[in-house]
Amino acid sequence: MKNEMQTVFDAKSVNESFARVTIAAFLTQLDPTLDEIADVKTAVSEAVTNAIIHGYESQEGKVYLSCILEGNKAVITVEDKGVGMADIQKAMEPFYTTKPELERSGMGFAFMEAFMDEIQVESEVGTGTKVILTKKIGVREEENQDGCSNSSH
Amino acid sequence: MECKYQLKDGCMRIAMPKEVDHHCAEQLRKEADLLIGAYHIRRLVFDFAETEFMDSSGIGVVIGRCKNMGYGGGEVLAEHLNERIQKIFIVSGLHKMIRVMPKEAEDDPN
Numbered sequence: 482m483k484n485e486m487q488t489v490f491d492a493k494s495v496n497e498s499f500a501r502v503t504i505a506a507f508l509t510q511l512d513p514t515l516d517e518i519a520d521v522k523t524a525v526s527e528a529v530t531n532a533i534i535h536g537y538e539s540q541e542g543k544v545y546l547s548c549i550l551e552g553n554k555a556v557i558t559v560e561d562k563g564v565g566m567a568d569i570q571k572a573m574e575p576f577y578t579t580k581p582e583l584e585r586s587g588m589g590f591a592f593m594e595a596f597m598d599e600i601q602v603e604s605e606v607g608t609g610t611k612v613i614l615t616k617k618i619g620v621r622e623e624e625n626q627d628g629c630s631n632s633s634h
Numbered sequence: 635m636e637c638k639y640q641l642k643d644g645c646m647r648i649a650m651p652k653e654v655d656h657h658c659a660e661q662l663r664k665e666a667d668l669l670i671g672a673y674h675i676r677r678l679v680f681d682f683a684e685t686e687f688m689d690s691s692g693i694g695v696v697i698g699r700c701k702n703m704g705y706g707g708g709e710v711l712a713e714h715l716n717e718r719i720q721k722i723f724i725v726s727g728l729h730k731m732i733r734v735m736p737k738e739a740e741d742d743p744n
Contacts, residue, residue, distance in 0.1 A: 494657035501687070519687075519718050526689040530656040584663060584698040588690040588726055595725045 484510070484550045492533045492542040492561065500529045500546050500559075507548050508555060511618040520596035521555070521616060527589040528559035528612045534580060536563030536610050553619050562609040569602050639669055645677040646670070650685045654692035663695050667702060676708050680732075683714035693726045700732055711735060 486507050490496045501522040508521060525546070532544045545560040566572050572579075573594075578587035593600050599615040638649040646669060651658050670678070680696060682688075700710045713735035715723065723729040 497655050497657050498653055523689050526655055584694040586690045586694040588693055592690050
């Protein structure tokens with residue numbers, strides 16, 4: 482069964498927590514663990530923060546958050562119509578940041594990669610950036626199998 | 635903002651907010667730096683007892699304060715990390731940069 486939601490909000494830092502809570506609320510129907518919810522919230526927070534700080538460079542704009550649930554998979558898209566990036570690979574390098582003066586740790590993409598199963602980034606200078614985050618939710622049983630199957634013998 | 639600062643004998647304890655994200659990071663670093671600049675602080679403690687959420691913006695705040703303290707030769711610690719915050723520390727490598735008080739020591743009455 483497929484289920485989809487979309488929300489649009491102003492690129493204001495106060496909306497970062499709104500985005501996190503919204504995505505968490507939508508995911509509850511997949512019966513996620515607290516850890517999975519926390520992972521997704523962190524990843525979405527990173528993507529939305531990037532849209533606000535880098536995409537719109539703290540100027541006005543809209544952030545587009547959407548989520549499609551298909552089976553136990555969540556596909557989350559965070560999009561901005563901001564400045565875009567010339568070199569996506571460079572931007573995704575750990576500790577790389579274009580805004581050290583704002584004390585950005587340069588760990589945003591690393592966090593998204595660490596906490597989600599898959600991340601896809603599309604960007605064009607002057608057009609905007611789209612980050613697609615994918616994660617399987619409710620994979621507790623699988624984790625147990627992986628973790629215990631060998632040690633029990 | 636529910637962040638509180640406590641100064642005692644050259645030690646500043648920052649009670650970190652419930653959610654440490656980009657939204658609260660700016661104020662947090664301004665206030666902390668103001669105090670670090672105004673007082674002679676030898677020891678800075680980030681207290682995460684109330685913190686339920688932190689993203690990489692929080693990492694930036696902690697690393698930034700470490701640098702500020704480092705110039706003056708101070709010590710930086712973190713304590714009362716819940717499992718989630720511990721995970722964030724480990725993923726970011728922050729646990730290698732600053733001393734994290736182990737859980738057992740947290741009830742130590744000093």
